Amino acid sequence: MIEKTVTSLVEPCDPQLAAILQSEDERQAAVLRMIPSENYASPAVRATLASTLSNKYGEGYPGRRYYQGQQNTDAVERLAIERACRLFGYPHANLQALSGAPANLGVYTAFLKPFEGRIMAMRLDHGGHLTHGSPVSVTGQWFEIRHYGCDEQDRLDMDEIRRMALEFRPHVLVCGYTAYPRVIDFARFGEIAREVGAISLADVSHIAGLIAGGAHPSPFPHIDIVSFTTHKTLRGPRGAIILSQKPEHAEAIDKAVFPGLQGGPHFATIASVAVALHEAESEGFRNYSAQVVKNAQALAAQLMEKGYHVVSGGTDNHLLLVDVRKSAGLPGKRVAELLEEVGVVLNFNTVPNASDRQKPLFPDGIRMGTPSLTTRGMKENHMAAVADFMDRAMKNMKAGKLEKDESPWKDPAAAAALTAEIRAFALSFPTFTW
Ligand code: DSN
Numbered sequence: 001m002i003e004k005t006v007t008s009l010v011e012p013c014d015p016q017l018a019a020i021l022q023s024e025d026e027r028q029a030a031v032l033r034m035i036p037s038e039n040y041a042s043p044a045v046r047a048t049l050a051s052t053l054s055n056k057y058g059e060g061y062p063g064r065r066y067y068q069g070q071q072n073t074d075a076v077e078r079l080a081i082e083r084a085c086r087l088f089g090y091p092h093a094n095l096q097a098l099s100g101a102p103a104n105l106g107v108y109t110a111f112l113k114p115f116e117g118r119i120m121a122m123r124l125d126h127g128g129h130l131t132h133g134s135p136v137s138v139t140g141q142w143f144e145i146r147h148y149g150c151d152e153q154d155r156l157d158m159d160e161i162r163r164m165a166l167e168f169r170p171h172v173l174v175c176g177y178t179a180y181p182r183v184i185d186f187a188r189f190g191e192i193a194r195e196v197g198a199i200s201l202a203d204v205s206h207i208a209g210l211i212a213g214g215a216h217p218s219p220f221p222h223i224d225i226v227s228f229t230t231h232k233t234l235r236g237p238r239g240a241i242i243l244s245q246k247p248e249h250a251e252a253i254d255k256a257v258f259p260g261l262q263g264g265p266h267f268a269t270i271a272s273v274a275v276a277l278h279e280a281e282s283e284g285f286r287n288y289s290a291q292v293v294k295n296a297q298a299l300a301a302q303l304m305e306k307g308y309h310v311v312s313g314g315t316d317n318h319l320l321l322v323d324v325r326k327s328a329g330l331p332g333k334r335v336a337e338l339l340e341e342v343g344v345v346l347n348f349n350t351v352p353n354a355s356d357r358q359k360p361l362f363p364d365g366i367r368m369g370t371p372s373l374t375t376r377g378m379k380e381n382h383m384a385a386v387a388d389f390m391d392r393a394m395k396n397m398k399a400g401k402l403e404k405d406e407s408p409w410k411d412p413a414a415a416a417a418l419t420a421e422i423r424a425f426a427l428s429f430p431t432f433t434w
Contacts, residue, residue: 031343031423034344035372036371040375044279048274051271077095095265099240110255115142166195173193182316183216190224203227209285233318236277332366333348346368375431376431389422
């Protein structure tokens with residue numbers, strides 16, 4: 001496997017670093033990785049990252065570079081653009097933004113004047129993103145922001161969003177989320193944006209792979225601009241793509257990304273994204289993306305059957321949120337930390353309509369997803385086992401304040417036994433399947 005090739009090449013030069021790489025390889029194989037924004041990229045995707053393209057500079061765009069020697073870099077970037085456009089149906093793609101936050105900054109920079117531009121987006125604690133105008137992000141400091149949230153059923157209320165948009169008159173109306181388990185009505189968002197004269201932006205980082213595989217409706221032709229990272233459900237390397245429809249939008253975005261915000265493109269990443277896009281055009285990827293959703297729905301059903309409060313009563317996509325304070329009187333952070341101890345790796349997360357005690361670092365919920373487990377070949381019946389592991393672990397967690405050095409487990413021996421069981425279960429699956 002490629003892991004072994006990497007460590008065997010690094011080891012003679014830097015044994016200290018090689019040992020860390022090997023430890024991470026082993027960790028990724030031995031735990032249940034359920035952070036919904038993570039995945040296992042294919043060997044071809046990862047091998048491309050190590051190609052000689054990493055040695056090359058080339059500011060500019062294909063055919064318009066500031067350096068010589070661009071025969072292959074131009075070919076790579078053109079191929080990646082062509083594949084992105086074909087897969088998502090948009091006529092223009094920019095693949096140079098280094099990741100999701102710079103991609104969104106590129107979009108705002110293209111269309112908004114600092115301290116004058118108005119953005120309307122989902123609030124962070126209901127499932128938005130830092131770059132959707134959080135006060136701790138420059139996007140919240142440089143632009144005027146109005147946030148919408150979920151209703152009491154933990155769903156988007158499109159009539160309320162329209163009402164707010166008519167009142168606020170945003171220049172950019174953002175949809176697309178990091179912790180929203182339901183289908184996004186792109187047609188309605190596009191309609192509202194047009195009605196108020198805004199540019200519509202869908203940040204589909206989380207669901208890009210589902211859109212590519214046909215497991216979530218496409219934002220095309222409803223949404224003007226689509227941004228997304230390439231390493232989540234799409235299963236590529238860490239990178240980003242910005243899609244647009246109108247030539248004037250495309251030109252403004254290209255200029256904003258380079259020279260506005262960035263220097264030389266990361267060609268090895270762009271090539272690796274091209275491989276991921278090629279993979280995403282396959283029948284195997286369509287099956288994978290459908291299975292991601294089936295697995296998430298099976299996991300949600302299993303957890304609800306065991307009495308857990310699944311936000312919005314289930315999921316339509318790859319992720320689910322559980323309000324563990326409502327379910328079991330447990331704080332989200334403790335649950336996430338203790339689940340990691342037994343080998344279930346997810347993240348603590350704010351949930352909509354939570355208790356008054358919820359804070360970003362001490363939220364009421366946990367967030368989990370099925371992309372990585374699905375890539376390992378797990379199906380609905382395996383989700384029953386995963387839900388059972390989680391349930392046994394959570395039932396064994398103490399709820400109240402812990403004394404110094406007090407075990408957080410009601411039965412530490414049962415927690416140790418469960419850890420061994422989860423490890424054996426995880427290791428019985430490969431880390432990548434088609
Ligand atoms: N950090 C990503 C996530 O986990 O959802 C979003 O950027």
